[in-house]
Amino acid sequence: MEEQNTTFEKVNSWVKHSIMLKLATITILMLLLLIPTSMITSVIYERESLSVEAMNEVSSKWGGSQIITGPILTIPLVYEYLDKEKNATYQTQVNWYILPEELNIKGDVTPEKLKRGIYEIAVYKSDLTLSGKFNFEKNIDQTNLKQIKYDQAFITIGIKDLRGIKDHINFNWNKEAQTVKPGSKISDVVYAGMTINVPNIEEYLNTDIPFDYTLKLQGSQNMSFVPLGSTTNVKLKSNWDTPSFDGSFLPDNREVTETGFTADWKVLNLNRNFPQSWTQGEVKPSLESSMFGVNFLMPMDDYQKSTRSAKYAVMTIALTFLIFFLVEVLNGKKIHPFQYALVGLALCLFYILLVSISEHSNFNFAYGLSAAGIVSMITLYSMSVFKAKKLTLLLVTTLSGIYGFLFVTLQLADYALLMGSIGLTVILAATMYFTRNINWYKLNIETE
Template sequence: MENQIQNQNEKNQGKFSFFQTTTAKLIMVGILTLVLLIPLNLVQDLITERSTRKVEATQQIASTWGENVMLMGPILKIPYKTTVETEVINEKTKQTTIQVQTYEENAYFFPTELNYSTKVDKVDKLKYGIYKAIVFKSKIATSGNFEKLDFEKLGIKPENILWNKASIIVKTTNLKSIKSELVVNFNNQQLTLETNNENDSHFDTLESTTFSLSNENKNNFNFTIDYNGSESIEFIPLGKTTTTAIDAIWNSPSFIGYFAPNDTTKKITANDFHADWKVINVNRPFAQQYTEKLPNLQQYSYGVRLIETADQYQQNERASKYGFLVIGLTFLIFFLIQTISKINIHIFQYTMIGLALVMFYTLLISITEHSSFSFAYIIAASAVIVMLLLYSISILKNKKISFFITAALALLYSFIFVIIQLEDYALLVGSIGLFLILGAVMYFSRKIDWSTN
């Protein structure tokens, strides 16, 4: 009986001694690190949810202030007569007669020269609850000319053209936020634009009153439209030669669309930017005149989007992606200190440390929504570092080691913050930083005798 009890005690001591080994503790800490990925993923879901709410709030602001601006025009619309001959057979006499029916259809012509000059003289951020959206006021001056119109390419006979029913068409995506009178100066005629009920799922259509057109001379035009808009301004290059200039009081433009601005004249400063485009007809895959219905040319638009280089949720998302790294390195610091100094740290204490590190991200998100990301990062990081400092002093009973851990955490959070702020060099700086961290770990762990654990 005594031998059985002794054998059982030896087995229990063997089991107990294994869980006290460095290897077992390392395994448990590794498993805990993987388990903490679950709350980290929940934090990332929270960021996505808040970001979606911001998009909805931005759309709500845009629906009241003014949406994205896209301008296409002017376009000359000229009706013409077309005839259709139909054979009609008399059932009684069996004689065939020809019935001629006349219809009125439209020909559309794009400008020969088209110049857009845009001034964005006010950019602001409107609030909807805790969210903000970029809005602006702009003035778009449009000028150019139509040279002699070529009806032969469309197969239209001169005698069928209704020159006295010509009109001007302008298409836009932001009709409700236009803040100026819509008058086109066409060959010294003042033509008022009015809403046309033409069915177009992509644009609202404005059309002038009809006028008589001469095809002998160059026909000049100019008009100006004031817009309230949000986020972006885009144009469609209808002219054989289309030039565009955009000046805006904003320092973070994103040039978008089918054509890029001229690099030689593009200028971005700390307060504003200037950009130019020049597009000729051979640069774009559509014709200069059409009959019946205009094609959808929205895919050939170009322009600028006014952006925040990294908005609060993008920065929070980038920060959360480094969560696994922060938790892993922090656990590694505690583990090395535990191994070198022979101080015992329970797995429950590791769990508390890990949860504190996860709480950093929820603090960061909530504070960012009411202040800047930088301020929120400093507050959240400071709160977590102070909490872990006090906790380390209580469990390690060594202020010197606790302050070393605090300094290491402060350095780690500073390193992550620098990476988040960088764009072009984030990967380079991050790789160098991780290489140096690995070197430090190798240096401090070089004297540990793993064979006895």
Template sequence: MGRWMQSPTGKVLGIGLLALLMLIPLMQVRWLVQERQGMRETAIEQIAQGWGGRQVIGGLVLAVPTRELIAADEKEKPRVRLASETVLADDVQVSAAMHVQMRRYGIYGAPVFTSTVQLSGRFLPEDLAGYQRSSSAEWLTDKAELRLLLSDLRGLQEVTALKINGRPVRFVSSTDRIGDLASVAIPIDLKALGDQPITFEASLKVAGTESLQVLPLARSTSVEINAPWSDPSFIGAALPGERKLDAGGFSAHWRMLDLNRSYGQHWVNGDTRIEALLGASAFGVQLYQPVDVYQRNERAGKYGLLFIAMTFVAFFLFEVLKRLRVHPVQYLLVGAALATFYVVLLALSEQIGFGAAYALAAAAVVLIVGGYAAAVLRARRAGLLLGGVLALVYALLYGLIAAEQYALLMGAGVLLVTVALLMYLTRRIDWYGWSAAAEPVRGEAVTMERS
């Protein structure tokens, strides 16, 4: 059994088993990354509680209470059903200028913003008259409200201007909601307005965390968002028709029609089917942080087994080419040092950033493994060479982590070159002869010990 383990086949299988064994600490590191990422999300929630969360602006909608007499059978009295009809505007224009900064909670940070939002639009009297005629309920038009919908009212910092038909008005608090959206309201008497359209203008200051979206709650919705953020991610139901990106920030413009969404211009408030569709129609921008610390750590961990295996293969090649011996325990120690790299990288990257953390962690592991290899293989040159190879491996790994879109292509190329290099270096090795030649070396060592 011992002789078989010293054979090339046994040695290769043993090294492969040791490499697979290193999956255990690598999986522990991946769980640690996920745990720290969860702690970061908790920190972002804490920031949002005091500042404002991910914001969705719904514009102004018209809510009209309704009353309907429900006929009953002979045994029951007629009853009155109270409801509320939600009516959307004919057109809405939204302009949002975002001012971004980083807020921190402990060691974790998230981009937050304050946005100056300009809203304007109108409701057509013929729309209101048509919806009222088609309804079986009585519309209480003297008790109507215009409601501003916002996902997180904690972020509504200021209302600098608010006009209905050119006259200044004020918002009042409201407990009414439409789906997940809270609201503030403006009482309005539709009877007093008669047949004239309802126009509105509003200037708001809204704070939020990470993303700003708009709901297309009008027959025609025009939205413009700009911010000094060079890495926006346009999210939601629609991409901007026009956008401009540069180092100083971005600007984007959307135009949505009622034909582009899956609900109509009015509905009975409380219709869960409509409310479920509202969130799916939102669109806007997320303040994306390209390949953040935890994404990079997770990506580095995905290549962990590959690079541990490559290092083991390098040690094995020194065994074969230099006629040296490396014990399985020594392979395990080298693997433990390589696995420790990922823990050190995670811990440092939370404090000093990923680039500097990667350089320090890689340098430490290269020095440790290179020095250990020099001692184990009893050759300083071998230690320097293995340290250089390991440094090259970490440089390649950093390139794979940094290349977001081409990581798979680069990884496949590195793997192909590595296999080709191994085949080239071992092309003249007589594996059967190496196994037979190993016996005298072992026998000579035993004789020396007895003498």
């Protein structure tokens, strides 16, 4: 009986004092804490998805992202072919598509913010003036050509989301007002838009035909243009101070200030991969592949920063546990695994606080408030565990350094990898320095 008690006491003493067992326990706790960390990451993704859903819902009612295409002049052609087997002729009609020689677009864009729950969505109203000229030659395939239906020629203006049109369109063709009708007759080229029948096309062969029209259009998220002109000039100005220019072409000139931005583009037909005119069936140009424009999206990088910060959870937990472990080793303070677990859960709580507060304020304020709350909570708890002000001060300094380092890394997105690798190297070097004189075998012997 005494031998059994002695054996049990030895095992119990080994469990309490074994350094290797303590390290194994801490490692297992860290791995277990990855479960709530991954759950928090899922919550961040879910909140970001809800924000996108709110944006899409508002866009579906106000008007979505807009792509302005046109005008495109279309002239029907009739070809006659001989069927030798049946000794009969048959006719087929195709469209002849002609793009403008010059296309000028000038506009004012006025964005505003709409709220859907706690989310803000950027929408805009715009007042655009489009002008230019057509000049076309009879340079089409004459083989088997039966008729050119100049009397059925029409103009097509493409607009992606027709719900955004807020006023009648006054289209002037050769300085004469024309009637604008809804719908696109050339859905293979322009899916949604308006059609304008244009008279007396044959009279203006090889001459300039000017056109102009105004467009009051509203939308959300993005406004883009397709450069159909042989020379396309676009000039935009807006009171939006955080534009994001995207598409196939960036502005040639732009100025962004606190009061808004101005930007202008010049795109040549040589810059895009479709011709100035073609007949139906010859080619199938992808017009939107050359579009360009500007985004008016609300900044959503708060969720991205929260997600990136959650990726550093393992480092934060590991370094904090390292401080507790070194306190145990160097100062003989016994810390129970349950106490490690509570501290680890507090560290995980930081990330859910961060994303929840940042939804109602800016990210920097949310980060500072969340970090201060967690550091204070762990500090107060460690005072009863360490029972030494110096050790508590060391922990506070370490936690403040960790969260400060993480904040700087999140702000320097382009240098995040560099900052992270340098920071981890410094941390490892410091750990090696402060533990250089520890005789780990002796610790095990003394604790047996």
